[in-house]
Amino acid sequence: xxxxxxxxxxxxxxxxxxxxxxxxxxxxxxxxxxxxxxxxxxxxxxxxxxxxxxxxxxxxxxxxxxxxxxxxxxxxxxxxxxxxxxxxxx
Numbered sequence: 001x002x003x004x005x006x007x008x009x010x011x012x013x014x015x016x017x018x019x020x021x022x023x024x025x026x027x028x029x030x031x032x033x034x035x036x037x038x039x040x041x042x043x044x045x046x047x048x049x050x051x052x053x054x055x056x057x058x059x060x061x062x063x064x065x066x067x068x069x070x071x072x073x074x075x076x077x078x079x080x081x082x083x084x085x086x087x088x089x090x
Contacts, residue, residue, distance in 0.1 A: 008037040012047045015039075019051035 005013070011034055018026035034044060063076030 008039055011037045011039050012043055015044060016047035016051040019048050020055050022055075 011030065015027060015030050015034065018030055031044070066074060066076040
């Protein structure tokens, strides 16, 4: 497989994806090795903020879809509500 993205960019994308997936174990593991690719706190803050923006928008769109698809019979989960047990990847 050809490596198109440099290791630092890969790490930053992975950190953002972990935040978007709400995977604490993934974020912790990645963050603990981020300094090996010279990822700065400023860069990590930027990808975390971007991931939060993306997930907020997508959560709103999904909530509206659930409401519409069920003709309002099944309300979407409240914002910020976690499913029991978390993501299960830790």
